[in-house]
Structure formats: C-alpha cells, structure tokens
Amino acid sequence: MEKILIVEDDLQIQTLIRDYVNASGYIAVTASDGEEALQKFESEKPNLALLDIIVPKIDGFEVCRKIRNESNIPIIMLSSKKEDTDKILALGLGADDYIEKPFSPRVLVAKIQSQFRRVNELSGTPVSDTLKIRDLEIDIKARTVTVKGIDIPFSVKEFEILNFLMANKNQALSREKIFDEIWGYNEYGDINTVTVHVRKIREKIENNPSEPEYIETVWGIGYKFKG
Structure with a gap:
C-alpha cells in the first residue's frame, strides 16, 4: 500500500487531507x-x-x-499563492504537479492517483527496457538515467519527458504535444512547464546546456532529440 507524506502546518487542512488520503486506500x-x-x-x-x-x-x-536530491518519488506542491513565479520555481526544483488553495480534496486525490498511474505505467514492461544514444542511457524499468556511466537523479516528470523525446528521436515535438503526453488534462496546467523541465533536463545531461548535443530547440515548434 502506497504511503503519502503530507506536509501542512494548518492542522485543520492537514486532518482533512489525511482523512481523504486514508479513505482512498493510502497510508x-x-x-x-x-x-x-x-x-x-x-x-x-x-x-x-x-x-x-x-x-x-x-x-x-x-x-x-532536498527530497528530489535523494529520490524521484512524485511531489505535489500545495500553496495559497497564485503567482506564476512560485509555480515555476516549484516545478524547476523537481515538483511534478502544483495545486492552489483552496482546492477540492477529490481533485487532490485524483492528482495523487494520476501520479501513481504514471509511475506504474513506467514500471510496466516496455518493448525495450533501455534506450541508449551516445553517452546517454535510460533504463525504463529501473527508471534510471546515466551519462557516461554516472547515475543522474531525475524527477518523475523529467524522466517521462526524456523518455518521450528519446523514443521519438529526430522528430520535432511541439511543447503542446509534450505537455499533453506527459501531463494530460491538468486543471492548473501551464505550457511553460515544459520549458522549465527541458531546461532542467539539459542541465543534467548536456556538457554545455547552452549548446545542447541531445535536445535541440526547434524554433516556433518545440524540441527534437537528436539521435
């Protein structure tokens, strides 16, 4: 049974979330x-x-x-702030989703379920367990990324985007297509989320992120993974 860490200083909200999480079959x-x-x-x-x-x-x-430096578990940020800067910062730090207060507990549970579905899908048996292009290799079952044999920590969404780009190498993919594939319907979705995540991926896999060897920007469209 999946265990969910709830970090909330408002005890009334904490109790509400806890009760919905427990009622949904989680710990x-x-x-x-x-x-x-x-x-x-x-x-x-x-x-x-x-x-x-x-x-x-x-x-x-x-x-x-700190969590993202040690683990690739899904992270959902909660906030009463409505500024885009907080959302962009949270996603840039490795969060997988962001929800604004006040929110419906049912919507929150739906987002939790969505994150676990994606993790389970990535854990399923793919056509090929690994994808390797030059010095970059991902293991789809183990959900690991290595560059020149060195393990690189990736968030859930970063891994999904890299996997999607590599699986469709040499194809120009729009930011909209990437967003739809990775996030699907997201009430709080922002297309700039894709840009933030691609920047973080480049920082992890490219020798020089400003002159990428792997993920090329296709101006006016989106991105292409060079195979």
Missing part, C-alpha cells in the same frame, strides 16, 4: 514543519509527497529540493 504520514517533513521522509520512505510551500522551519521549496 497518510503527516508533518507540520519542514524539519519534521525531512525526518519523516527518511524514516517512513513515502511513495509520494504533498508539500505546502509555506511551512515553519524549512519551507516547502527547500524540502522539495
């Missing part, structure tokens, strides 16, 4: 501040994290960064 693990969140992450080994951005001691952005 809820709660934390009221960033330090407790990181302790629970280490001790409980959750399968997904729900992180409020504004929490005491260590904010949600830093918690997200």
Whole structure:
C-alpha cells in the first residue's frame, strides 16, 4: 500500500487531507514543519509527497529540493499563492504537479492517483527496457538515467519527458504535444512547464546546456532529440 507524506502546518487542512488520503486506500504520514517533513521522509520512505510551500522551519521549496536530491518519488506542491513565479520555481526544483488553495480534496486525490498511474505505467514492461544514444542511457524499468556511466537523479516528470523525446528521436515535438503526453488534462496546467523541465533536463545531461548535443530547440515548434 502506497504511503503519502503530507506536509501542512494548518492542522485543520492537514486532518482533512489525511482523512481523504486514508479513505482512498493510502497510508497518510503527516508533518507540520519542514524539519519534521525531512525526518519523516527518511524514516517512513513515502511513495509520494504533498508539500505546502509555506511551512515553519524549512519551507516547502527547500524540502522539495532536498527530497528530489535523494529520490524521484512524485511531489505535489500545495500553496495559497497564485503567482506564476512560485509555480515555476516549484516545478524547476523537481515538483511534478502544483495545486492552489483552496482546492477540492477529490481533485487532490485524483492528482495523487494520476501520479501513481504514471509511475506504474513506467514500471510496466516496455518493448525495450533501455534506450541508449551516445553517452546517454535510460533504463525504463529501473527508471534510471546515466551519462557516461554516472547515475543522474531525475524527477518523475523529467524522466517521462526524456523518455518521450528519446523514443521519438529526430522528430520535432511541439511543447503542446509534450505537455499533453506527459501531463494530460491538468486543471492548473501551464505550457511553460515544459520549458522549465527541458531546461532542467539539459542541465543534467548536456556538457554545455547552452549548446545542447541531445535536445535541440526547434524554433516556433518545440524540441527534437537528436539521435
């Protein structure tokens, strides 16, 4: 049974989310501040994290960064702020989704289920377990990325985008097509999310991200993985 870490300092909201998560068949693990969140992450080994951005001691952005440095579990950020800068920062740090308060608990549970579906799909048996192009190799079953034999940590969405681009090498793919393939219908979707994630991927796999060898920008369209 999947375990979900809920990081929320408002105890009323925390209890509401916890009850919906438990009722949906998951195991809820709660934390009221960033330090407790990181302790629970280490001790409980959750399968997904729900992180409020504004929490005491260590904010949600830093918690997200620290978790992503150690794990590729899905991360959904929660915030009452409506600025795009917070959303872009959260996604840039490796979050897989972002939901604004107030939100419907049912919508939140649907997003959790969507993240687990995508993880399970990636864990299924593909036609080929690995894709290798020059010094870059991904193992689809193990969900690992290596560059010159060195393991590189990837978030769920970063891995899905790289997998999609490599599987469709030498094809120009629009940002809209990438977004639809990776996120599907997303009430809070922003097409710039694709740009943010591609930038992060380039920083991880390219020798010089400003002169990419793998992911080429196709101006006016989107991106192409050079095979």
